[in-house]
Amino acid sequence: MTTLAAMVSILAAWVVLVMVFFGFGWALARGLGYQRFSTHDLVSFPWIGYVALLGVLQLWHLLLPVSSLTLAIIVALGLPLFIVAVRSISKSVHRPGGASWWPTAIRALAIVWLANRSLGPNTLWDSGLYHVPFIRWATSFAIVPGLGNLHDRLAFNNSSLLVHSMFEVGPAPGVSAHIVNGFLCSLWIPLVVWSFQIILRGDRRAMFHAALGVAGGVLVVATAATPLISSTSTDVPAMFLGLAGCWQLLRLLIPFPEDESSTEDGIRYSSKIGFALVLLTGAVTVKLSSAALLIASVVVLAVVLKKKYGGWWRALLLGMPTAFCLILLLLWSGRGYVLSGYPAYPMTVLGAPVSWRVDPDLAVRQRQMISATARTSHATRPAADPNGGWLRHWLLDVVLFRAPVLIVLPALIVLTAAATLLATRRARDALLSPVIPLILAISSALVVWFVSAPDPRFAGHLWWMAAAMAAGLVLQLLVHWESPRVRRTAVGLCAALLVAPLLHQMALVEFRYRHQEGSRHFGHHALHDLPWMTVDTFPAPLPEVAVEPRITTSGLEVLIPRRGCLCWDASLMCTTPPSFDPRLRVRQSGHLDRGFSIDPVPGSDMQQPGEEDGP
Secondary structure (H helix, E strand, C coil): CCHHHHHHHHHHHHHHHHHHHHHHHHHHHHHCCCCCCCHHHHHHHHHHHHHHHHHHHHHHHHHCCCCHHHHHHHHHHHHHHHHHHHHHHHCCCCCCCCCCCHHHHHHHHHHHHHHHHCCCCCCCHHHHHHHHHHHHHHHHCCCCCCHHHCCHHHHCCCCHHHHHHHHCCCCCCCHHHHCHHHHHHHCCHHHHHHHHHHHHHCCHHHHHHHHHHHHHHHHHHHHHCCHHHHCCCCHHHHHHHHHHHHHHHHHHHCCCHHHHCCCCCCHHHHHHHHHHHHHHHHHHHHCHHHHHHHHHHHHHHHHHHHHHHCCHHHHHHCCHHHHHHHHHHHHHHHHHHHHHCCCCCCCCCCCCCCCCCCCHHHHHHHHHHHHHHHHCCCCCHHHCCCCCCCHHHHHHHHHHHHCHHHHHHHHHHHHHHHHHHHHCCCHHHHHCCCCHHHHHHHHHHHHHHHHHCCCHHHHHHHHHHHHHHHHHHHHHHCCCCCCHHHHHHHHHHHHHHHHHHHHHHHHHHHHCHHHCCCCCCCCCCHHHCCCCCCCCCCCCCCCCCCEEEEECCCCCEEEEECCCCCCCCCCCCECCHHHCCCCEEECCCCCHHHCEEECCCCCCCCCCCCCCCCC
């Protein structure tokens, strides 16, 4: 398949997906009790629909494997919902006339570029380690009890992998990596273009929103310039759900004029509260590290709403959206119990006394490994003390080398904004800004990130959200937007920020990756596939892995990679050498779908699995 044909197939899939997601998002919003929507709500519907789909797929997978039937039903439901939504919305949403052609052209070009970047091969480490193996299990069986005993990372319960599983039903494994994450990036493009329009107009009241839109654009380019866009990475959906949730919180704190059209004081804010809670809860089901932002945001919402509305705050916060979020979290944690015996593995809080429960010592080692990996690079990990003395390695080898775009650049923006406000004696005015509660929520999430597992990919969006809020304070308080020259300069600076991730990746390829044997860029200059790539095969084949058998004490054959620890698409029964446990057994002989348990050590008080165990 040629490059052009492959891009057309990706774009066609995205067109169907945006209609399906929009339909599900509109239906969920109506189901949560919202009847009236503004133009800015429409941008949020695909994200709300994505979270709704995460809930549907988690429920489906409790009973059945994810298959072509799943995809057919989702599309068959989503397209009619989209048609109904468009007919309903067209009667109530104001469509501005006299729109210019250039925003539409830029949006189209950006989405075409994302489709091209999505053609790359899936070379992500975590994809080979456990994403692709989990997808294979999801498409072969309904959820399997104790799957974490085979490979403990299969117990991470990342709900976004079920969306990938929907597309892994044809003869070409790996196609979902070219569709899902690139599509999620494309959903942010309208907000990026809108943000540039706001800056060009000099609309002071919307500067915080524009800054957040540009920050999301930087993360879109950072994703597209790396293999993340053509992978099964769970960081991408968690990142953009967090950004979309922050967008809704910002609309709550600084409403648009059309958001204030309702005469009922609390109603005009309720959809922003509900959408923010739904999006941030969805992020938690994708990646546990998103929980800090959700908890901090709920606290901020409670404080702000109580201060603004007094007795109204409970009615605004404790409504249908909160009930939906609790149901979604209960469903997600219930799946966690099935996979590992814990609601949020590798956390061992509230573990259940079931026979398939993963060894808690293994969970502790997994948490320690995640923390050590986040604090050090592969080269310095043996020299870094995880209990102290790691900060220098982290700053030099992780932050400066791996994350100049994700951490250093937004941190510099925050420091520059703070210094500017202090130098101009506007710091006190800044502290009175309505976005301060959101800044506190973001800061709290960053503190939790730094203390627990300060990997840049876990919090790049948090840093850019903080940079957007800091820049917004300067743009709103200090910049004179009446001057066309000032507006053009601001647009140029924002455009430079968007280009920065691409230039950084090109520099890495040119000066490092093309000299590393085994890298996909080995022997090629940066311009070989940046900023545009060509392919000969689509979908890109997954790496082949040579495996060797190992036999457990119960006679079960498990496959281990001969080199490294990546299973990719080798076999359902593939695990890594560190995860292999010779005590592993099938809970019912000949039935992999009944799950796995670990034979107890003689003399221990672990429950002995028996035939009476349920599925």
